[in-house]
Amino acid sequence: MNSVDILIKNLSSLPGIGKKSAARIAYYLLKADRNYIKAFANSICDAVEKIKNCKTCGNYTEDEICEICSNPGRDKNIICVVEMPQDITVIESTGIFTGQYHVLMGHISPIDGIGPDQINIKQLLQRLDKENIGEIIIATNPSVEGDTTALYIQKLLAGKEIKITKLASGLPVGGDLEYTDKLTLVRSIQGRLPL
Amino acid sequence: MNSVDILIKNLSSLPGIGKKSAARIAYYLLKADRNYIKAFANSICDAVEKIKNCKTCGNYTEDEICEICSNPGRDKNIICVVEMPQDITVIESTGIFTGQYHVLMGHISPIDGIGPDQINIKQLLQRLDKENIGEIIIATNPSVEGDTTALYIQKLLAGKEIKITKLASGLPVGGDLEYTDKLTLVRSIQGRLPL
Numbered sequence: 001m002n003s004v005d006i007l008i009k010n011l012s013s014l015p016g017i018g019k020k021s022a023a024r025i026a027y028y029l030l031k032a033d034r035n036y037i038k039a040f041a042n043s044i045c046d047a048v049e050k051i052k053n054c055k056t057c058g059n060y061t062e063d064e065i066c067e068i069c070s071n072p073g074r075d076k077n078i079i080c081v082v083e084m085p086q087d088i089t090v091i092e093s094t095g096i097f098t099g100q101y102h103v104l105m106g107h108i109s110p111i112d113g114i115g116p117d118q119i120n121i122k123q124l125l126q127r128l129d130k131e132n133i134g135e136i137i138i139a140t141n142p143s144v145e146g147d148t149t150a151l152y153i154q155k156l157l158a159g160k161e162i163k164i165t166k167l168a169s170g171l172p173v174g175g176d177l178e179y180t181d182k183l184t185l186v187r188s189i190q191g192r193l194p195l
Numbered sequence: 196m197n198s199v200d201i202l203i204k205n206l207s208s209l210p211g212i213g214k215k216s217a218a219r220i221a222y223y224l225l226k227a228d229r230n231y232i233k234a235f236a237n238s239i240c241d242a243v244e245k246i247k248n249c250k251t252c253g254n255y256t257e258d259e260i261c262e263i264c265s266n267p268g269r270d271k272n273i274i275c276v277v278e279m280p281q282d283i284t285v286i287e288s289t290g291i292f293t294g295q296y297h298v299l300m301g302h303i304s305p306i307d308g309i310g311p312d313q314i315n316i317k318q319l320l321q322r323l324d325k326e327n328i329g330e331i332i333i334a335t336n337p338s339v340e341g342d343t344t345a346l347y348i349q350k351l352l353a354g355k356e357i358k359i360t361k362l363a364s365g366l367p368v369g370g371d372l373e374y375t376d377k378l379t380l381v382r383s384i385q386g387r388l389p390l
Contacts, residue, residue, distance in 0.1 A: 002257050007242040010235050015223050021211050027281050028210050029239060030246055030255065037243045040205050041236040044224060047202040048232045051225055060225065062197050086222050 004030070056127070058103035058120050060085040068092075068101060075099040077134040081124065081153065083107050083141055091139065099137075102127065107145040108152055116152055124153070128160065135163040142169050142187075199225070251322070253298035253315050255280040263287075263296060270294040272329040276319065276348065278302050278336055286334065294332075297322065302340040303347055311347055319348070323355065330358040337364050 001009075004026055012022035029037060053059070054066035061067065068074060068088070078099030082088055088101050104119040127133070138153055140146035154164055170188030171180055180188075196204075199221055207217035224232060248254070249261035256262065263269060263283070273294035277283055283296050299314040322328070333348055335341035349359055365383030366375055375383075 003238065003242040003245045004255060007238045010238045014220050016216050016219060023281060023284075024211060025209050026242065027279065030243060032243075034243060037239060041239045043198065043202045043205045044232060044236045044239075047198040047221065048225060048227075048229060050198045060199060084222070086218060089218075 053103070053105070057101045058085075058105055058123065059088055059101060073098075077132065078137065079124075079127070079131075079133055079135075080137040080139050082139050083146065083149070087139065097137075099135075104140070104149065107140060107143075107149040109145045109148075119149070121153065121156070125156065128157070128162065133162055135165065138164065138166045140166075142167075248298070248300070252296045253280075253300055253318065254283055254296060268293075272327065273332065274319075274322070274326075274328055274330075275332040275334050277334050278341065278344070282334065292332075294330075299335070299344065302335060302338075302344040304340045304343075314344070316348065316351070320351065323352070323357065328357055330360065333359065333361045335361075337362075 007029070008019070008022045008026045010022075011017055011025050012019050014022075017025070029040075050062045051060050052062075054061045054069055055064050056069040057066060059066040059068065063070075075098050079102050080091065080097060080099055081102045081104060082091070083104050083106060085103055088103065091097050091101075102120070102124050104121065104124075106114055106119040108114060108116055108119065128136075136153075136157065138150040140150045150166055157164055168191055170184065170191055171177065177185075202221045202224070203214070203217045206212055206220050207214050209217075212220070224235075245257045246255050247257075249256045249264055250259050251264040252261060254261040254263065258265075270293050274297050275286065275292060275294060276297045276299060277286070278299050278301060280298055283298065286292050286296075297315070297319050299316065299319075301309055301314045303309060303311055303314065323331075331348075331352065333345040335344045345361055352359055363386055365379065365386055366372065367379075372380075
């Protein structure tokens with residue numbers, strides 16, 4: 001196996017990249033400028049070496065505490081619990097949420113051997129003891145694992161005087177009632193709102 | 196811009212990788228094993244540093260002369276002219292061609308400012324002077340640029356006593372006459388074969 005084959009094999013191990021795309025990318029890289037390639041390879045190592053998890057919320061950051069946790073302008077009273085750091089990027093892009101985050105780094109999934117201790121639930125409880133939190137929005141994915149995780153956290157916090165909410169499930173904006181799947185429709189009926 | 200954003204930007208500059216795929220790959224890399232990441236980044240630099248063009252045919256190789264050119268079992272009498280090294284991989288995968296190759300590293304495309312001097316046509320003529328070649332198969336892409344390049348080479352070799360052929364154009368195997376585009380159908384009628 002020569003170095004091109006190794007590169008193609010490595011590239012095809014990336015999510016969403018098949019063998020053909022990997023070959024296409026490899027041949028593109030071989031034709032590209034040497035300095036660009038070095039910068040590209042460095043940016044991979046750089047990101048992996050510099051990025052760590054925020055000591056408070058678990059978000060990816062280059063510092064001890066992430067930008068959001070260290071921002072005095074953010075609402076310290078509300079925490080939005082998400083599965084992964086990329087979920088924060090999506091919620092931040094809406095601009096509607098101004099509170100704190102907490103990243104679980106996964107979800108409860110007994111099939112994959114991931115229990116509550118394997119994700120950052122303990123750290124969330126510690127934060128609730130230390131910080132003055134009035135509301136927790138559980139923004140796990142609307143999947144079986146996400147819902148399980150949400151339910152687990154809800155039960156854990158049952159005794160505490162904290163308002164617990166979750167993201168509304170229902171019809172996507174611009175969607176079509178006719179083509180909406182049954183489960184989504186069930187949730188949008190259960191969660192119907194007064195007009 | 197932190198190192199994750201830089202990585203995402205770099206990844207999205209690859210062919211076929213959009214912003215969402217780039218983010219997905221970046222977050223995958225951040226969660227991956229450090230040693231794997233280093234090996235991955237190294238394989239990029241490695242390939243770009245080690246791989247050069249074969250002195251004879253222009254194919255990618257780690258040596259001076261590529262595997263195919265240095266293989267005494269290959270037919271030295273016939274050269275298949277292709278646009279890019281990846282075309283060799285595809286033709287080799289069929290196992291039907293046992294001759295030599297010549298890689299043009301592109302095609303003639305006046306719009307992009309690529310004339311005959313920017314691709315390895317001169318090197319092909321030099322080979323024809325030195326080597327004893329009986330047939331040239333022009334296997335450029337069945338596109339406007341590929342056909343232009345084929346025509347140009349054909350005219351260049353008009354005086355020489357070399358058989359010049361090109362790949363047959365026509366219906367793809369397993370295809371459907373009804374859904375074949377007009378140009379392909381025209382070519383398959385023009386190139387009809389006796390039964």
